[in-house]
Amino acid sequence: MNINxxxxxxxxxHQEINGHPLVYLDSAASSQKPRSVIDAVSxxxxxxxxxxxxxxxxxxxxxxxxxxxxxxxxxKFINSPSVEQIIFTRGTTTALNLVAxxxxxxxxxxxxxxxxxxxxxxxxxxxxxxVAKATGATLKYIPLQPDGMFTLExxxxxxxxxxxxxxxxxxxxxxxxENPIKEVTKIAHKHGAVMVVDGAQSTPHIKxxxxxxxxxxxxxxxxxxxxxxxxxxxxxxRELLENMEPIEFGGEMIDFVELYxxxxxxxxxxxxxxxxxxxxxxxxxxxxDFLNEVGMENIDAHVKQLSQYAYNVLSEIDGIAIYGSxxxxxxxxxxxxxxxxxxxxxxxxxxxxxxxxxxxHCCQPLMRWLKVSATARASFYLYNTTEEIDKLATALVQxxxxxxxxxx
Amino acid sequence: MELNDLYxxxxxxxYKNPRNRGELNDESISIQLNNPTCGDRISLQLQVEEGKVxxxxxxxxxxxxxxxxxxxxTEAVKGKQLDEALELAERxxxxxxxxxxxxxxxxxxxxxxxxxxxxxxxxxxTLAWNALKKGxxxxx
Numbered sequence: 072m073n074i075n076x077x078x079x080x081x082x083x084x085h086q087e088i089n090g091h092p093l094v095y096l097d098s099a100a101s102s103q104k105p106r107s108v109i110d111a112v113s114x115x116x117x118x119x120x121x122x123x124x125x126x127x128x129x130x131x132x133x134x135x136x137x138x139x140x141x142x143x144x145x146x147k148f149i150n151s152p153s154v155e156q157i158i159f160t161r162g163t164t165t166a167l168n169l170v171a172x173x174x175x176x177x178x179x180x181x182x183x184x185x186x187x188x189x190x191x192x193x194x195x196x197x198x199x200x201x202v203a204k205a206t207g208a209t210l211k212y213i214p215l216q217p218d219g220m221f222t223l224e225x226x227x228x229x230x231x232x233x234x235x236x237x238x239x240x241x242x243x244x245x246x247x248x249e250n251p252i253k254e255v256t257k258i259a260h261k262h263g264a265v266m267v268v269d270g271a272q273s274t275p276h277i278k279x280x281x282x283x284x285x286x287x288x289x290x291x292x293x294x295x296x297x298x299x300x301x302x303x304x305x306x307x308x309r310e311l312l313e314n315m316e317p318i319e320f321g322g323e324m325i326d327f328v329e330l331y332x333x334x335x336x337x338x339x340x341x342x343x344x345x346x347x348x349x350x351x352x353x354x355x356x357x358x359x360d361f362l363n364e365v366g367m368e369n370i371d372a373h374v375k376q377l378s379q380y381a382y383n384v385l386s387e388i389d390g391i392a393i394y395g396s397x398x399x400x401x402x403x404x405x406x407x408x409x410x411x412x413x414x415x416x417x418x419x420x421x422x423x424x425x426x427x428x429x430x431x432h433c434c435q436p437l438m439r440w441l442k443v444s445a446t447a448r449a450s451f452y453l454y455n456t457t458e459e460i461d462k463l464a465t466a467l468v469q470x471x472x473x474x475x476x477x478x479x
Numbered sequence: 480m481e482l483n484d485l486y487x488x489x490x491x492x493x494y495k496n497p498r499n500r501g502e503l504n505d506e507s508i509s510i511q512l513n514n515p516t517c518g519d520r521i522s523l524q525l526q527v528e529e530g531k532v533x534x535x536x537x538x539x540x541x542x543x544x545x546x547x548x549x550x551x552x553t554e555a556v557k558g559k560q561l562d563e564a565l566e567l568a569e570r571x572x573x574x575x576x577x578x579x580x581x582x583x584x585x586x587x588x589x590x591x592x593x594x595x596x597x598x599x600x601x602x603x604x605t606l607a608w609n610a611l612k613k614g615x616x617x618x619x
Contacts, residue, residue, distance in 0.1 A: 412541065412542035413542075414542035414544070415486075415542050415544075418599075418600060422481075422482050430517045430518060431517070431518040435518070438518065444518045444519070444520070444541070473482065
């Protein structure tokens with residue numbers, strides 16, 4: 072993988088921030104976009120735009136072809152058995168909320184259980200809290216070990232015959248660990264529960280095969296994998312999707328509308344009420360082409376190598392605490408510097424052109440589990456280099472010194 | 480962008496050696512505020528007698544800017560009439576908007592003027608002052 076050639080394709084990376092070359096280490100929050108994605112979106116608007124699935128005119132057909140072409144690319148990308156099982160959403164959050172509001176609310180009742188983990192992003196936690204409150208189901212957590220991971224024994228203990236839904240992230244956006252989705256799915260299925268996976272952090276660099284994983288629902292966002300914001304995907308098992316009620320009603324999703332009753336289109340359209348995010352889907356299609364061209368295996372190897380390198384280099388810094396296990400690093404390193412609040416770390420790094428994330432990472436329960444109010448996080452993608460991680464390490468040492476001098 | 484504009488020595492002093500950190504008795508006015516986007520939180524207690532702030536203390540967690548601002552605010556507000564305290568909070572808001580404001584009460588506060596050049600950090604500096612405004616309103 073030629074990193075320089077890849078970096079050349081990302082216009083945004085070639086700028087200075089506060090007088091320093093930009094070092095972008097916040098791809099877990101949102102990745103940057105290659106020229107081909109930017110061009111695909113603008114070309115769509117310049118040449119092909121109209122509303123989809125409606126007009127008889129030529130532009131309408133071209134827009135529909137572009138939109139449905141993107142759906143085919145997504146289906147192939149995650150090895151969905153069919154194109155109809157790909158629902159376009161606004162992002163992972165909307166996708167997970169769709170599963171919770173439509174599927175889970177219909178199947179859960181008093182005495183049933185929903186099982187998640189404490190490492191979930193708020194978007195894979197609050198929807199389940201809401202389902203539990205509305206249906207009387209119990210929300211259960213698989214306990215975490217001191218290194219932030221869970222054991223399969225604990226998964227076995229937590230999931231029971233009363234469990235209707237198990238939902239978890241594939242890759243934690245705080246620990247960067249990869250969870251054993253296949254194994255957990257087997258346990259969930261043994262008890263008759265469906266398996267929902269938050270793929271927001273995994274899909275950008277891990278080759279996803281939903282049939283091999285055997286999961287029932289899989290959600291991810293376009294903007295973390297070189298695509299535009301505002302577009303995401305929910306994959307679902309066909310027989311589940313076909314029995315789910317829509318949660319948004321309006322244009323595009325109906326079959327027949329009478330004065331007092333209506334019927335829905337088949338999947339996926341019944342879940343895509345209103346004019347969809349056409350340009351976003353086109354951009355996501357271009358992002359998938361780009362990622363395929365680089366090769367998902369190459370991207371995954373690069374991201375993991377950078378993550379391990381960062382773990383090793385940052386571990387050398389005096390007074391740093393790194394959260395999560397040393398092994399099994401997938402895309403990011405979350406840390407704190409002794410006596411320096413992560414916001415202050417982030418501001419000092421920004422003055423040196425380095426962009427990292429500081430805060431609770433939409434994981435307030437996990438922050439409480441870690442007994443910290445916030446952390447700093449550096450995350451890596453295909454365009455990052457080991458030199459950038461060295462710059463981060465140097466800047467962190469300077470940050471410590473800077474805050475040391477401040478108290479003299 | 481000059482970091483020294485933001486992290487003045489006096490700010491770091493208030494951060495490392497906070498004034499008025501702790502709790503007052505149960506009869507005090509108590510205000511809890513947090514900053515949901517970043518997780519900073521403050522619990523402010525005001526002891527008000529006959530329309531005057533007799534004492535002020537705070538506990539909380541946050542960055543150097545939010546905690547030093549709380550330390551300075553509690554220093555400045557002690558002995559103020561409620562109206563004066565509110566007026567002080569208004570002047571602090573103006574300072575954060577980049578306006579030229581003077582603080583006779585406690586010149587340390589002016590050290591926070593550099594925060595207005597760091598838009599992402601203004602909400603850190605204003606957290607304690609927003610708690611003050613709420614506290615004064617509930618005391619009135």
